[in-house]
Amino acid sequence: MSAYLAFTRSSFHSQLAYRNEVWANIFGKLVQVVARVAIWQAAYAGVGAIAVEGVSLQQMVTYALLGGAVMGATRPERIIGEIGRSLKTGDIAVWLLKPLSYPLYLFANECGSFFYRLMTQVIPTITFTALFYGMLPPASLFHALMFIAFWALSFTLLFLMSALFGLIAFWLMTSFSLDWILGALLQLFSGLLVPFWFFPEPLATIARHLPFAWVVYYPNAVYLGRLSAADIWFHLGLGLAWAGLFLFGVLWLWRSASTRITVQGG
Amino acid sequence: MALSLHPYHRAGRLIVLLHHLRVIPLLVRMYVRSQMEYRGAFWLDRLAQILSYGSVFATIGILLARFDTLGGWTWPELALLFSFQLLAYSLGAAMSFVQLRDLEELVRLGTFDTLLVKPFSPWAYLIFSGLNISYTGHVILAVALMGWAVISVDFGWSVWSVSFLIATLISAALLTASLITMIGATALIWVRSNHLFSIFFGFWELTRYPLNIFPGSIQITLLTAVPLALTSSVPVAALLGKPVPILGDWAAPAALAAGPVWVLIAIAYWRYATGKYQGAGG
Numbered sequence: 001m002s003a004y005l006a007f008t009r010s011s012f013h014s015q016l017a018y019r020n021e022v023w024a025n026i027f028g029k030l031v032q033v034v035a036r037v038a039i040w041q042a043a044y045a046g047v048g049a050i051a052v053e054g055v056s057l058q059q060m061v062t063y064a065l066l067g068g069a070v071m072g073a074t075r076p077e078r079i080i081g082e083i084g085r086s087l088k089t090g091d092i093a094v095w096l097l098k099p100l101s102y103p104l105y106l107f108a109n110e111c112g113s114f115f116y117r118l119m120t121q122v123i124p125t126i127t128f129t130a131l132f133y134g135m136l137p138p139a140s141l142f143h144a145l146m147f148i149a150f151w152a153l154s155f156t157l158l159f160l161m162s163a164l165f166g167l168i169a170f171w172l173m174t175s176f177s178l179d180w181i182l183g184a185l186l187q188l189f190s191g192l193l194v195p196f197w198f199f200p201e202p203l204a205t206i207a208r209h210l211p212f213a214w215v216v217y218y219p220n221a222v223y224l225g226r227l228s229a230a231d232i233w234f235h236l237g238l239g240l241a242w243a244g245l246f247l248f249g250v251l252w253l254w255r256s257a258s259t260r261i262t263v264q265g266g
Numbered sequence: 267m268a269l270s271l272h273p274y275h276r277a278g279r280l281i282v283l284l285h286h287l288r289v290i291p292l293l294v295r296m297y298v299r300s301q302m303e304y305r306g307a308f309w310l311d312r313l314a315q316i317l318s319y320g321s322v323f324a325t326i327g328i329l330l331a332r333f334d335t336l337g338g339w340t341w342p343e344l345a346l347l348f349s350f351q352l353l354a355y356s357l358g359a360a361m362s363f364v365q366l367r368d369l370e371e372l373v374r375l376g377t378f379d380t381l382l383v384k385p386f387s388p389w390a391y392l393i394f395s396g397l398n399i400s401y402t403g404h405v406i407l408a409v410a411l412m413g414w415a416v417i418s419v420d421f422g423w424s425v426w427s428v429s430f431l432i433a434t435l436i437s438a439a440l441l442t443a444s445l446i447t448m449i450g451a452t453a454l455i456w457v458r459s460n461h462l463f464s465i466f467f468g469f470w471e472l473t474r475y476p477l478n479i480f481p482g483s484i485q486i487t488l489l490t491a492v493p494l495a496l497t498s499s500v501p502v503a504a505l506l507g508k509p510v511p512i513l514g515d516w517a518a519p520a521a522l523a524a525g526p527v528w529v530l531i532a533i534a535y536w537r538y539a540t541g542k543y544q545g546a547g548g
Contacts, residue, residue: 024461028468035472035480042479043333052332174307177314184318193325198332 003100004108011112022120029069029125036064036193037133053197060195062136063220067192069125071216073117074155076162076186077179079110083166084175096258103163103254110159139225146232150219153239157214160246167250170257191217211246214239286390293394301399312403319407323348326474337479342418343506348474349412351498354435355470356404358442358497365396366450370460373453379545389447389536421506430518434501437525441497444525444532451532451539466492473498478511485511496524 016022044057051057083106086092095102129135138144165182169175186192189212196204196217207213218235221227227235302308326348330341339347369392372378381388416423449466453459469492477485477499488495489512501521503510510517 020458021461021464024464028464031465031468031484032471034484035475038480038484039329039336039475042337042475043329046333046335046337172307172310174304174311177307177311180311180314180318184314184321187318188321188325194329199328200331203328 004104007105007108008112008115011109012116013112015113015116016120025117025121026124029121030128033065033068033125033129036068037061037129039193040064055195055197058134058136059224061133062224063195065126065129065133065135066220066223067216069122069129070151071154071190071192071219073114073122074110074158074162075113075117076158076165076182078113079106079159079162080166080169080175080179080182082106082109083163084169084179087169087173087175103250106163107159114155136224138223142229143222143225143232146236147219147223149236150214150222150239153236153243154215154219157211157239157243157246160243160250161211163250164246164253167253167257170253170260186212186215189213190215191220195220211239211242214242286386289386290390290394293391294397297395297397298399308400311400312406315400315403316407319352319404322474323407323411337476338508339476340420342415342420343502343508344476345411346415346419346506347476347499347502349408349415350431350435350438350502351473352404353408353412354438354497355442356401356408357435357439359446360398360401361393361439362443362446362450364398364400365392366446367460367463368396369450370453370458373457373543373545376545378454378543382540388540419506427505430505430522431501434505434521437522438497438501440525441493441528444528445492445494447532448535451536454539454543466494469494475499476503476508478509482511489513493524493528496521500524 040057040060044052044060055063083092086095092102095105126135138147161182165178166175168178172178189207189210191207191213192215196207196213199207208217214235218227218239222232323345326344327341330336330344334340336344369378372381378388381391384391421427445466449459449462451459452462469488472480472484472488473494477488477495480488485495489500500510500513500517504517504521513520
């Protein structure tokens with residue numbers, strides 16, 4: 001286990017080495033979040049209503065801050081890129097010789113970079129924007145605790161989806177398109193920019209049942225108290241089931257991929 | 267470099283220029299051929315990019331379906347803005363982005379030095395030996411959307427307005443390539459410059475939306491330090507006769523002049539940066 005912890009630590013430290021990038025990333029994130037809030041302010045101003053679909057502007061601003069800063073801490077392109085790179089350079093073969101699991105190594109590595117982004121991007125951005133825009137607190141203590149559970153689930157699911165997409169590169173021999181396709185699915189179906197309350201039916205119903213919904217939409221809906229306690233438990237169970245399914249997919253793909261490794265790197 | 271071989275002779279300059287013009291198609295052909303080696307993978311990648319930008323476009327569409335307008339802009343107007351932004355960016359970025367992003371690595375490894383001894387402008391070599399046809403997907407999507415938007419938008423088209431659209435599109439592409447060149451050239455001074463691209467793209471994403479919805483500080487930044495508003499909402503707003511914050515009536519001339527003016531600034535900056543370059547590789 002300590003080997004994986006070391007991977008987490010080293011991934012965290014290796015990113016901290018570039019100070020200029022820390023500042024550029026905080027700045028970039030801040031601009032993005034301010035922009036998302038501006039989009040919702042303009043949308044609500046356009047209809048001239050205090051609440052749309054029972055959602056107030058303040059709730060929507062909170063949703064945008066949570067979606068932009070908190071959920072933006074995992075970057076699927078990094079995981080898919082990492083697998084693609086190992087495949088191209090041939091490093092992947094080395095993992096078969098080590099008494100370690102490659103998927104677990106990827107997870108440990110992603111945890112390190114998640115903590116790095118939590119410290120250097122999420123916390124500064126959230127603190128600044130919450131002070132500036134007046135972010136709403138969680139609906140209750142129960143909702144706050146459940147939000148943390150959903151957040152952890154969101155991170156795990158996003159990691160598993162990315163690893164699954166990355167491993168498909170073994171058959172396609174390119175990870176570039178997989179990264180963009182996952183990005184497209186997340187953009188539309190995670191609720192990152194537009195929550196499903198504003199989706200037309202039946203698209204909203206479809207989106208609520210896809211696994212991408214657990215990445216941004218459900219954690220945020222839980223935070224804002226849009227789901228009843230029974231619904232929260234039910235959706236937590238469903239989310240865990242999705243995670244289990246993806247975990248099985250990742251392990252199965254890695255096992256079949258290991259048998260067909262053709263080393264092309266030097 | 268090449269120009270300095272014959273600084274005082276007009277005829278010498280002409281020969282160098284002709285040499286450049288002859289070599290450029292060759293450089294482009296070589297690189298395009300290497301990119302098209304795996305045709306299936308190439309088109310799969312383009313399809314994935316079309317899906318990705320298509321889903322951004324669909325998300326904005328869903329938002330507008332519920333809220334009708336955004337900052338006073340209707341859905342077809344925003345579709346015109348989105349397609350203009352994507353097309354201008356992809357034309358400019360094909361001429362610069364990957365090439366200049368990789369410059370950091372060339373500087374770090376010292377490979378840039380080999381470009382300096384070639385009898386050819388290092389900038390032109392970098393650009394044309396890496397002319398990126400991967401933006402085909404962006405262009406296909408943007409042109410299709412623009413076609414739909416042009417028909418759907420409530421606007422009386424004339425020869426003048428179509429010419430303005432094309433001229434500002436070229437200006438926007440030049441501006442994009444100039445900004446990317448300047449960010450890339452910074453690597454010649456600082457060795458690292460790629461973190462500046464994350465700031466560039468952070469602002470670039472905002473230019474899919476009308477400038478007037480953003481707070482004043484972002485509006486000013488998008489018109490001055492990171493003048494990306496001039497590659498999207500300023501020209502489209504000027505075309506459609508929508509109010510442009512800060513610039514007002516100057517929006518149309520500013521959008522037309524922005525590209526050429528920033529090209530001159532980028533040339534000056536590139537010269538300054540290559541002058542400062544000392545080499546970082548071993």
